[in-house]
Amino acid sequence: MNLRRDVFQAIADPTRRAILILVSTQSMTAGVIASNFDTARPTVSKHLQILTECELLKQEQQGREIYYHLNPDKMKDIADFIEPFRKLWDDRFNKLEQVMKNYKSTK
């Protein structure tokens, strides 16, 4: 479960989520990724390190450059992880909506 938790915490950060969205369009070097953020370069590097460690991003050497690209399999794991909690609330709220619609029609 530890790995899952790390992955979960990795995507809980707004900057890291933004990085994932950015990289989802095409693979990029750390420099290009950093140029999209006001955050200091070492901070972006730290985020990339965390995302790589939990396998959300994969590194690929192309010539002298290292490109980061998304690992779609791992992304699916995350969606699956938070989804049960969201689904639980969604079901509950759907029920609430239905109960209140019935209540309204009997008034």
Place this chain on the structure above:
Amino acid sequence: MELKTKITAEDHKQELLITRTFDLPVELLFKAYTEAELVEQWMGNKVLVMENKAHGSYQFENRDAQGNVLFRANGSIHQVTENKNITRTFEMENTPFPVQLEFLDFISLDEETSKLEMKIIYKSIADRDAMLKLPFEKGINMAHNQLQKILNTLK
């Protein structure tokens, strides 16, 4: 498709934000949270106590067919403003989960739609994450139970 229910759990924070839009006027949404009979219908729990006032309290319970308590939760109501907000605590009895603080904001979007923003503050980041994982682990257990059932029929 835009999801009606959204969960926001930011890193290094011991809080959680649950938001949901409803095809209901805000008055009905608020009523769903404050009238015991309605709460019972959508939550599926029996309401033992429900005092919607500052320094009031509430208690929910769920029993199986044999009368064994499956779930019991209670809390103190700190503040209630009709059709606007409820501030309360929530604690599941006989579980290792500490009490949590809940801010419920009921927002009118137009005459027929409303939004609920539920901000939950946990005792620690670890407690929040454990709560997030609860249905996940339950899901795993359910899958295991299902597997066990199938295996038993094969014996």
